[in-house]
Amino acid sequence: MTNVLGRTSVGFERGFNDQQTELAIDSLEVKGAIPGWLSGTLVRNGPARFHLDDKTLNHWFDGLAMLHKFDIADGRVSYANRFLDTPARRADADGKMAYSEFATDPCRSLFKRFTQVFTGPGFGANANVTIGRIAEQFVAQTEYPMPVAFDPQTLDTIGVVSFDDRLKGAVTTAHPHHDPDERAVYNYLLNFGATSAYGVYRLPDGTRTRELLGRATTKRPSYMHSFALSERYVILMEFPLVVNPLRLLVSGKPFIANYRWEPERGTRFTLVDRRTGEVNHAHTDQAWFGFHHVNAVDRDGEDGVVDLDIIVYPTAEVVQHFYLTSLLDRPNHNVYPSSELRRFTINAATGTVTSRTLVDHSAELPRINYAKFNTKPYRYFYANGIATQGESVFLDTIIKADVTSGEVKQWRYDNHFPGEPVFVPRPDASTEDDGVLLTVVLDASQNTSYLLLLDAHSLSEIARAQVPQHIPFGFHGTYTRR
Ligand code: CO
Numbered sequence: 485m486t487n488v489l490g491r492t493s494v495g496f497e498r499g500f501n502d503q504q505t506e507l508a509i510d511s512l513e514v515k516g517a518i519p520g521w522l523s524g525t526l527v528r529n530g531p532a533r534f535h536l537d538d539k540t541l542n543h544w545f546d547g548l549a550m551l552h553k554f555d556i557a558d559g560r561v562s563y564a565n566r567f568l569d570t571p572a573r574r575a576d577a578d579g580k581m582a583y584s585e586f587a588t589d590p591c592r593s594l595f596k597r598f599t600q601v602f603t604g605p606g607f608g609a610n611a612n613v614t615i616g617r618i619a620e621q622f623v624a625q626t627e628y629p630m631p632v633a634f635d636p637q638t639l640d641t642i643g644v645v646s647f648d649d650r651l652k653g654a655v656t657t658a659h660p661h662h663d664p665d666e667r668a669v670y671n672y673l674l675n676f677g678a679t680s681a682y683g684v685y686r687l688p689d690g691t692r693t694r695e696l697l698g699r700a701t702t703k704r705p706s707y708m709h710s711f712a713l714s715e716r717y718v719i720l721m722e723f724p725l726v727v728n729p730l731r732l733l734v735s736g737k738p739f740i741a742n743y744r745w746e747p748e749r750g751t752r753f754t755l756v757d758r759r760t761g762e763v764n765h766a767h768t769d770q771a772w773f774g775f776h777h778v779n780a781v782d783r784d785g786e787d788g789v790v791d792l793d794i795i796v797y798p799t800a801e802v803v804q805h806f807y808l809t810s811l812l813d814r815p816n817h818n819v820y821p822s823s824e825l826r827r828f829t830i831n832a833a834t835g836t837v838t839s840r841t842l843v844d845h846s847a848e849l850p851r852i853n854y855a856k857f858n859t860k861p862y863r864y865f866y867a868n869g870i871a872t873q874g875e876s877v878f879l880d881t882i883i884k885a886d887v888t889s890g891e892v893k894q895w896r897y898d899n900h901f902p903g904e905p906v907f908v909p910r911p912d913a914s915t916e917d918d919g920v921l922l923t924v925v926l927d928a929s930q931n932t933s934y935l936l937l938l939d940a941h942s943l944s945e946i947a948r949a950q951v952p953q954h955i956p957f958g959f960h961g962t963y964t965r966r
Contacts, residue, residue, distance in 0.1 A: 530958020
């Protein structure tokens with residue numbers, strides 16, 4: 485397709501091609517000059533195989549997890565990639581799909597289905613979403629509470645992490661929040677039942693012992709890919725994409741196909757006080773859906789009032805958009821559903837919610853200067869964007885948005901498709917956007933990928949490091965300073 489300015493955005497389909505070649509390259513070809521202060525490791529997670537021997541997976545979120553590592557030091561960049569070695573991966577190597585994914589199911593007996601849904605985990609540990617840390621181990625994470633530890637040097641898979649506690653759950657998020665002052669991680673576990681319950685927990689750094697903080701019940705659990713953390717609250721934004729847990733058991737459909745869009749429910753917010761565990765709810769009649777929260781900030785001097793910023797869509801159509809049949813197979817591709825950054829002002833005492841648009845530009849996979857500005861007043865977020873709303877099928881730009889003015893800067897290049905931009909602050913930075921963005925870009929015309937470094941202030945290119953093969957579209961990565 486060609487947009488009105490004559491710029492092209494073709495070939496994104498190559499980002500969904502399998503990549504089975506595992507490389508280890510000491511020094512990638514670099515164009516430009518890598519800043520001397522940039523010394524550390526970016527590990528990214530994402531799907532790399534969709535075509536199994538006996539089945540093609542249905543959805544972007546289903547593909548088998550692969551880790552990608554970029555070591556940056558002294559102006560040089562090394563690269564290595566390895567499949568995560570999980571039961572799902574091993575079952576595929578045996579020529580069989582044996583575990584459930586987000587939107588693809590093998591044929592299973594009712595007994596196995598019961599085991600997986602209600603006593604979980606029993607999924608294939610295909611942890612393809614994020615990279616985190618638990619008790620000093622690096623872990624790959626997904627929405628089933630089975631983090632998979634790996635060796636950050638070799639990318640060898642170590643195994644599923646077990647916890648020293650009795651908390652259980654069938655579903656979690658791959659986006660725990662970390663509070664550097666408290667030195668603890670927050671997340672929730674969802675237990676399905678006649679009445680289901682979200683259990684919000686904290687996990688002190690360096691331990692494997694999760695502490696239950698608060699519990700909220702629901703008859704119809706929501707599909708929530710992430711949640712928000714303010715200084716005072718853990719906030720679950722319960723979109724009306726909901727499931728009757730019984731359907732997970734008897735429908736015979738894959739996980740997400742059991743969820744229904746019921747906009748008449750509106751959107752409920754569950755706020756768990758981090759100090760007391762007290763649970764409050766707030767509600768708006770408006771229906772929203774989203775994957776990624778951007779930030780949440782308690783209002784100064786207004787007790788129990790919090791501003792929660794999230795990328796939202798007016799419907800859950802985007803979940804359908806990411807089916808491979810929707811993205812790839814149709815003669816006329818579906819266009820990317822439009823999203824916006826919206827601020828929800830929630831009053832925990834009155835249960836009321838108001839909202840307004842902050843940035844009217846489609847975005848996904850947002851990042852901020854997290855270490856310094858999460859839970860605090862902030863100005864910028866970085867994300868993938870859409871070059872031409874109503875034409876682009878897939879994310880094809882990097883944007884930097886000013887949440888105070890709504891102004892958007894954009895980086896794009898014909899037929900190149902960037903992934904999530906990870907912000908790395910310059911040591912001793914004095915401003916919020918003093919640093920670089922690291923993003924993996926698919927060059928669809930060459931069928932290769934490269935690590936791109938952008939100046940986070942101006943979005944101008946600093947350098948790129950060329951990988952000699954394509955890297956399938958991933959989700960999230962983590963940068964660790966050396
Ligand atoms: Co995510």
